Amino acid sequence: MSLMPITAIILAGGQSSRMNRQNKGLQLLHGNPLYYHVINKIKPQVNHIVINCNQDIEQYQKSGYPVIVDELIGFLGPLAGIFSGLITSSTDWNLVVSCDTPFLPDDLVKRLQAHCDTHLAAYVFDGEKSHPTLMLIHRQLAPMIKHYLLQGKRKLLGFLQQIDAIQVDFSDKPDVFININTLEQLAYWNQKQCK
Numbered sequence: 001m002s003l004m005p006i007t008a009i010i011l012a013g014g015q016s017s018r019m020n021r022q023n024k025g026l027q028l029l030h031g032n033p034l035y036y037h038v039i040n041k042i043k044p045q046v047n048h049i050v051i052n053c054n055q056d057i058e059q060y061q062k063s064g065y066p067v068i069v070d071e072l073i074g075f076l077g078p079l080a081g082i083f084s085g086l087i088t089s090s091t092d093w094n095l096v097v098s099c100d101t102p103f104l105p106d107d108l109v110k111r112l113q114a115h116c117d118t119h120l121a122a123y124v125f126d127g128e129k130s131h132p133t134l135m136l137i138h139r140q141l142a143p144m145i146k147h148y149l150l151q152g153k154r155k156l157l158g159f160l161q162q163i164d165a166i167q168v169d170f171s172d173k174p175d176v177f178i179n180i181n182t183l184e185q186l187a188y189w190n191q192k193q194c195k
């Protein structure tokens with residue numbers, strides 16, 4: 001576990017339109033909901049966990065972790081969930097993770113944390129793509145996120161660039177950042193790992 005106290009904010013507040021609006025985090029991968037896999041990967045790396053969702057709240061509450069809904073309603077995108085997580089967090093530093101990334105590495109926090117002295121947010125770059133929904137972020141950015149959203153802006157990467165967040169290179173292990181967005185992808189991974 002990290003020496004610096006960290007809260008993980010699990011983002012599960014989207015509309016899952018690419019999954020026919022079946023709540024993505026609750027879909028089963030090898031018998032467990034996707035978000036359980038995410039929790040299992042990050043639990044050893046953080047001190048607290050909170051789940052952000054806007055639908056099927058009772059289902060997520062079964063995990064035993066606190067569940068929070070978006071403060072700014074209307075499905076404003078991941079930044080809305082990050083904002084809600086930061087304003088309720090009791091720790092300065094917070095790990096944001098998407099509920100659809102079940103293969104996360106065990107050194108995620110350690111490698112992001114290496115940049116906390118110089119940046120207020122550090123997010124994953126897998127060698128090809130940025131993953132802004134996988135990041136360590138300081139809660140002092142919450143008012144700036146609110147301001148950004150209230151200006152009608154939604155783009156998470158745009159916000160991170162605006163605040164000079166750092167991309168952290170994980171190109172040595174790109175496969176761990178695979179995310180599952182469709183029922184076809186879910187079927188593929190359910191079948192693949194059973195072999």
Ligand SMILES: Nc1nc2c(ncn2[C@@H]2O[C@H](COP(=O)(O)OP(=O)(O)OP(=O)(O)O)[C@@H](O)[C@H]2O)c(=O)[nH]1
Pocket residue numbers: 011012013014015016017018019024052053054070074075076077078079080081082097098099100133181
């Ligand atoms: N709180 C909150 N989280 C969101 C919102 N939109 C997306 N997210 C989360 O942000 C992460 C990335 O979201 P996407 O995969 O782009 O969106 P999604 O709604 O989950 O799925 P699609 O509708 O298929 O794009 C996921 O963990 C979502 O749960 C939102 O409006 N509010």
